[in-house]
Amino acid sequence: MTAFTLNSLAQAGNPLLEKYNTPYETIPFDKIKIEHYMPALEVAMKEHNKEIEAIVNNPKPATFENTIEALDRSGALLSKVTTPFFNLLSAETNDEMQAIAQKMSPLLSEHGNAITLNEKLFERVKAVNEAKDKLKLTAEQKMLLEKTFDSFAENGANLSSKDKETYKELSKELSMLTLNFGQNGLKETNKWSLQITDKNLLAGLPQDVLDMLAINSKKAGKEGWVLDLKATTYTPVMKYADNRDLRRELYMAYTTRNMLGGEFDNVENIRKIANLRLQMANLLGHKSYADYSLVHRMAENKTNVYDLLNKLLEAYKPTAEKEYAAIQEYANKKGAYFKVQSWDWAYYSEKLKAEKFDLNDEMLKPYFELENVKAGVFGLATKLYGIKFVKNSNIPVYHKEVDAYDVIDEKGKFVAVLYTDFHPRDGKRSGAWMSEFKGQKMVGKKDSRPHITIVMNFTRPTETKPALLTFDEVTTFLHEFGHALHGMLTKCTYESLSGTSVYRDFVELPSQIMENWGPEKAFLDGFAKHYQTGEKIPAELIQKIKDAENFNVANFCLRQLSFGFLDMAWHTIETPYTGDVIKMEKEAMSKTQILPVVNDAAMSPNFNHIFAGGYAAGYYSYKWAEVLDADAYSVFVKNGIFDKKTAASFRTNILEKGGTEHPMTLYKRFRGQEPTIDALLIRNGIK
Numbered sequence: 175m176t177a178f179t180l181n182s183l184a185q186a187g188n189p190l191l192e193k194y195n196t197p198y199e200t201i202p203f204d205k206i207k208i209e210h211y212m213p214a215l216e217v218a219m220k221e222h223n224k225e226i227e228a229i230v231n232n233p234k235p236a237t238f239e240n241t242i243e244a245l246d247r248s249g250a251l252l253s254k255v256t257t258p259f260f261n262l263l264s265a266e267t268n269d270e271m272q273a274i275a276q277k278m279s280p281l282l283s284e285h286g287n288a289i290t291l292n293e294k295l296f297e298r299v300k301a302v303n304e305a306k307d308k309l310k311l312t313a314e315q316k317m318l319l320e321k322t323f324d325s326f327a328e329n330g331a332n333l334s335s336k337d338k339e340t341y342k343e344l345s346k347e348l349s350m351l352t353l354n355f356g357q358n359g360l361k362e363t364n365k366w367s368l369q370i371t372d373k374n375l376l377a378g379l380p381q382d383v384l385d386m387l388a389i390n391s392k393k394a395g396k397e398g399w400v401l402d403l404k405a406t407t408y409t410p411v412m413k414y415a416d417n418r419d420l421r422r423e424l425y426m427a428y429t430t431r432n433m434l435g436g437e438f439d440n441v442e443n444i445r446k447i448a449n450l451r452l453q454m455a456n457l458l459g460h461k462s463y464a465d466y467s468l469v470h471r472m473a474e475n476k477t478n479v480y481d482l483l484n485k486l487l488e489a490y491k492p493t494a495e496k497e498y499a500a501i502q503e504y505a506n507k508k509g510a511y512f513k514v515q516s517w518d519w520a521y522y523s524e525k526l527k528a529e530k531f532d533l534n535d536e537m538l539k540p541y542f543e544l545e546n547v548k549a550g551v552f553g554l555a556t557k558l559y560g561i562k563f564v565k566n567s568n569i570p571v572y573h574k575e576v577d578a579y580d581v582i583d584e585k586g587k588f589v590a591v592l593y594t595d596f597h598p599r600d601g602k603r604s605g606a607w608m609s610e611f612k613g614q615k616m617v618g619k620k621d622s623r624p625h626i627t628i629v630m631n632f633t634r635p636t637e638t639k640p641a642l643l644t645f646d647e648v649t650t651f652l653h654e655f656g657h658a659l660h661g662m663l664t665k666c667t668y669e670s671l672s673g674t675s676v677y678r679d680f681v682e683l684p685s686q687i688m689e690n691w692g693p694e695k696a697f698l699d700g701f702a703k704h705y706q707t708g709e710k711i712p713a714e715l716i717q718k719i720k721d722a723e724n725f726n727v728a729n730f731c732l733r734q735l736s737f738g739f740l741d742m743a744w745h746t747i748e749t750p751y752t753g754d755v756i757k758m759e760k761e762a763m764s765k766t767q768i769l770p771v772v773n774d775a776a777m778s779p780n781f782n783h784i785f786a787g788g789y790a791a792g793y794y795s796y797k798w799a800e801v802l803d804a805d806a807y808s809v810f811v812k813n814g815i816f817d818k819k820t821a822a823s824f825r826t827n828i829l830e831k832g833g834t835e836h837p838m839t840l841y842k843r844f845r846g847q848e849p850t851i852d853a854l855l856i857r858n859g860i861k
């Protein structure tokens with residue numbers, strides 16, 4: 175920790191600015207109050223600026239140590255202040271926190287921009303980069319240098335002053351357009367509603383959905399039931415509503431959002447965003463936005479991305495066609511004398527699935543009591559990696575439901591702190607995630623170990639029942655715990671390369687691989703016991719889980735591929751696109767089409783992942799990660815799913831290494847070869 179002086183009396187007693195007097199210097203949540211954040215932020219940003227100035231004004235020539243390493247070390251106080259804040263903003267927020275975030279975010283982005291646009295600083299970074307071949311750098315140092323240089327260059331630091339201005343304009347315009355794209359989506363979704371007063375029209379919907387629709391209606395001051403386009407309505411209507419016209423009406427409303435004109439139309443925004451991204455990529459010396467964005471991906475270039483998408487398409491399409499034929503046949507048997515359309519697919523699939531597998535959440539939940547699952551998941555890490563989890567009540571937590579654990583290795587050495595936060599609360603956002611309260615790095619010769627947290631929204635215990643998880647929740651637990659292992663077992667020198675700081679199409683390997691243990695009998699037998707009778711989960715039930723997972727798997731795969739192709743189509747353009755948006759989409763998706771094409775519907779105007787989120791030229795990474803996790807897990811299948819040697823290899827080659835080397839290099843060291851799609855095909859029953 176860098177020394178700093180308190181700039182006014184007002185800072186006295188601000189715990190964020192003091193050394194933490196807690197076990198492992200964990201965050202003293204019990205002492206930090208909301209009013210501490212803003213004053214601490216101000217001090218921390220000033221401190222960071224001083225550190226940057228010291229690097230810039232160093233009279234000695236730029237070296238790896240006095241520039242690149244010094245930059246990696248700078249800002250420690252700033253992350254000490256912002257890390258608890260942004261973690262709690264997701265896990266335990268309130269109006270006051272939200273208001274502070276509104277103030278903090280622009281200050282932080284301005285602060286970050288000032289650093290990446292600091293010309294003197296970039297001169298030094300550039301000087302080190304130009305001398306890189308003469309410097310004797312380790313692989314990790316090379317990676318840090320590359321990452322640092324590119325983070326400046328990708329933000330326009332290497333451009334002429336005229337181009338720099340253009341770059342700034344483009345960034346500004348793009349961030350406004352993407353924000354607007356997402357808001358349009360939300361507003362158009364919220365605008366639509368459908369009131370139904372005849373209950374017969376809603377036949378087939380489960381009672382809890384009907385109740386929710388009745389509440390919607392009451393809220394709107396209306397009679398009957400009010401349907402909207404949120405997932406909580408749309409999904410059950412598509413799956414369960416017997417009335418075909420209703421399904422069609424909802425489907426068409428859903429898939430024509432933001433494209434039929436009006437104030438929230440996104441069609442023009444799509445062209446604008448795609449073309450501005452192209453212009454920005456050109457400015458930075460790339461042919462297309464995909465070329466620009468894939469530089470820092472495991473996939474490396476668009477040829478590799480298309481290669482993956484096409485291979486999967488070829489492998490899954492025949493099965494997808496058979497699946498469609500099976501649904502069509504089933505629909506006919508149920509008296510449907512029409513061709514199964516997009517608005518029929520989920521409905522008949524759901525019915526056939528229920529008949530075939532006779533499996534539902536309620537049948538599995540009694541075997542997945544949270545305490546048992548936790549013992550099973552922690553126990554898996556003990557079996558594979560020899561680490562143990564010891565609850566430590568002396569570590570301060572931010573809510574009474576949060577637990578903190580000392581994670582220790584076989585020799586009793588401290589590895590990490592793990593926090594767990596399992597149940598939903600008003601102040602918690604939905605979903606599940608892993609995050610860091612402190613990253614890992616070497617401080618001189620001392621290994622400063624990480625503090626990791628996993629946050630979920632699992633079914634709560636009731637007065638009469640403990641928390642019983644669905645199988646999906648068990649899978650989510652394994653997934654986030656896999657990210658946590660990546661964070662906890664990391665052994666790097668530099669914080670900006672440690673833990674989960676890896677390329678985006680690699681980051682889901684450690685998490686998704688853990689999901690493979692979920693349906694393994696040898697794993698479940700260790701902990702999945704009925705919470706009342708203690709009876710082990712029956713083998714037939716485990717088999718059903720596996721079979722049900724592959725139901726319509728090829729159609730699901732083709733759907734993901736269609737989004738991947740569409741994303742690539744928009745981001746591989748090499749000249750500005752002025753043509754018809756819907757036509758572009760239909761062409762990009764045509765190869766993946768199994769169900770009859772719906773001419774008036776489209777995905778692009780509401781494709782937030784790529785036009786409002788961070789997945790531009792990156793949607794393929796969902797499938798990329800699946801291929802990786804299946805391929806990596808096949809080594810465990812071959813050597814034994816609890817094989818210590820395989821686990822040790824996965825640990826030292828992947829989990830410990832963070833982003834210190836190119837992911838393909840790391841992967842090949844574990845696997846002995848590049849990944850193939852074969853293991854995924856076998857897992858999905860395609861091969």
Ligand SMILES: [Zn+2]
Binds near residue numbers: 653
């Ligand atoms: Zn994940």
